[in-house]
Amino acid sequence: MPAGPSNQQLTDQIHGLERRLALLVERHAPQLLTVMGIGPDTAVTLLITMGDYPERLHSEASFAALCGVSPVERSSGTRQYRRLNRGGDRQANAALHRVVQTCLRVDPRTRDSYERRMTEGKTRREIVRCLKRYAAREVFHLVRPTQSCPPS
Template sequence: MEVFDVNRPDRTDRRRRGKSEPLDAQNAARAVLSGRVRAQAKSGDGPVQIARLYKLAKGSAVKARTQAINKLKAVLVGAGANLREELARLNNSELFRTCARLADDSKDDGDGEEAVLRATRVTLCLLARRIGRLTEQIQDLESRLARLVERQAPQLLTVVGIGPDTAVTLLITMGDNPERLGSEASFAALCGVSPVERSSGSRQYRRLNRGGDRQANTALHRIVQTRLRFDPRTQDYYERRIKESKTRREIVRCLKRYVAREVFHLIRPTSSHPPS
């Protein structure tokens, strides 16, 4: 059975006919039967789905670790002067290791400055240990993702500017069935890097595409920024386009489109039969 992605119904038709589950089903069926819907849904039964789950867990761990770090430093700001001065000159790694050793097994009875200091040390210790556990989880997930990319798409890692994390993001956008994308233009539109006409009168102009998968768009942007710093070919292209009175934004848009074309042909399997 073939599954298609259907966009939301036309707003004018929805205002005219109303909204309900049967009406939405009828509109979706009409869209498929008329041929207006040709986008095949991504499958979720392969290594890319595994990568998506790992990346989801990693993103959650990174967010939780950032929150824990912010909380630890906020507690440190209000700590006692002696403790604050003791930890002030340490970098983040040393700070977390030191705070993790601030455990205090004494009872919490009593009040006053000593009790507040004891509670501060316990809080710093718990937050530092939480940061350590989350860091271990992140490193484990990163190693799993790197092994998965090396096994499924090692050709991506040979491209300038693409690392394991960026490769995983692009693989997730393509899905386990990249053959559903008929051309590089469809992949560019999916990543939000296809040029959108914005011409008026005699002025011919194309603007950035604000649609598509924004995480894939961000991955392509990171690749372009890396190449602008380290890749001689990209730097030569940038200088040539600057002399043609192009703005940096326009040049970056063109480079993102070129990278999308390169990634598409690296990931999508080439058909052995010529198109009819």
Template sequence: MSIAVGGAKSDAGLEPVQRVTDSTQAINQLKSVLVTADPPLREELAKLGNAELFRSCARFADAGGREEGREESVLRATRITLGLLAQRIGQLSEQIRNVDARVTRLVKCHAPQLLDVVGIGPDTAVALLITVGDNPGRLGSEASFAALCGVSPVERSSGRRQVRRLNRGGDRQANAALHRIVFTRLRVDQRTQDYYERRIKEGKTRREIVRCLKRYAAREVFHLVRQLQPGPRS
């Protein structure tokens, strides 16, 4: 099974991230322009929340050609710039919502069981499904999936000292998805929080605990998606 067939990989796996990045950049640009805007305009918009701020600024672009002639050109340019940026934010937000809906439908179609797991949302699930679909021959075992995601332990010995270091290999998108699962669980899942506190008392560092939790998450995901894989050839 692969949701990457027919170009879906690009739509589901890459475009949402890029659109969110573009939207964040546009928001930062709008607020940077607002910081240097004319004081009365800045004070007028400073008290607004983000949603109302973007709606108010978007109206500036629509009125850009109807500004009064006595208005200073710098102020007029500022209003038009804010309006264009706000319109872009609105367009990107709508695109993100549409892509999110498509991603959710894909996951519900191919692996709805993933959405029942704490910490796994549609974006995280689709990133893992893309990794699974692109590498069906490498998923013979739970350990191979962990290595594929870059969360398998890497032994590093120095004399009598036996340690495990961070695995920097594997699919980094899948690794990032497991990272999101772990940090979501650390915020909302009591079992994960209890595990974290117990390991801290045992002397483990935060990085070591997160590495263990990512490995556990990979094991859980593997058993949820293994049923999607075709059986071994005789």
């Protein structure tokens, strides 16, 4: 029975693919790599979600809905609140979740925002939903080309 690739060969292949992904992101959207919490794998996931034509996304709200981080109004009868959208691209949602979790660990501004919202009485789930929405907004504005004025 032929032996399969060794662990070292597989590790080398993984590192090679990671380098190729990083080069692709640097070529097509290097501005994403400047955002805290976004590495090459997360950037690639978000770029795939945007697709070949980011112009088709007319607003940051449409991108948030596409990523499944747009708020959905809910009511329990006595309490009205917003919950996270369960639709959208689950891979993009997971990528934004990783960004938020990283920022919560290392970014003082995000931690301060988290603490402020906790004192306002929001739950961790509600706070993470808000932070995902902010992350989606930032990614949208970094990736989507600015509208140029049509020639007259």
